[in-house]
Amino acid sequence: MQWDESLATGCSVIDKQHKELLKQVNKAIKAYQEGKAKKEVETTLQFLEEYVHTHFSMEEQLQIQYQYPNYKKHKKMHEYFIKEFIEIKQKYKQDGPRITITLALNRILITWLREHILKMDKDLADYIQLQ
Numbered sequence: 001m002q003w004d005e006s007l008a009t010g011c012s013v014i015d016k017q018h019k020e021l022l023k024q025v026n027k028a029i030k031a032y033q034e035g036k037a038k039k040e041v042e043t044t045l046q047f048l049e050e051y052v053h054t055h056f057s058m059e060e061q062l063q064i065q066y067q068y069p070n071y072k073k074h075k076k077m078h079e080y081f082i083k084e085f086i087e088i089k090q091k092y093k094q095d096g097p098r099i100t101i102t103l104a105l106n107r108i109l110i111t112w113l114r115e116h117i118l119k120m121d122k123d124l125a126d127y128i129q130l131q
Ligand SMILES: [Fe+2]
Pocket: 059, 074, 078, 116, 120, 121
């Protein structure tokens, strides 16, 4: 899945990181699908996990800074994504390449894009712009 303008929240710092995040998710899925060495897939997943943390903290910092009213709800969703992602990573470490891993990564990506970026992050960006 590629980033396109329909995913833009209008907040450039958030959008820039979303683009990178999407790039990293695609990289992880590609490495996995191409049957790259387990080590390489693990490195990509590790990088992705760190980037997700950096990105979510940045968004949460913005929310604190602007006293965003939906902060708790938004943060909860971030925690949910991190938990899901760690489970996928763990499963990969245990079981190695399985089709279920790609499906799980795709599912989390689609939920994140559709439910999170388009609704929650867009709402946050709109709120910030009104301040
Ligand atoms: Fe977010």
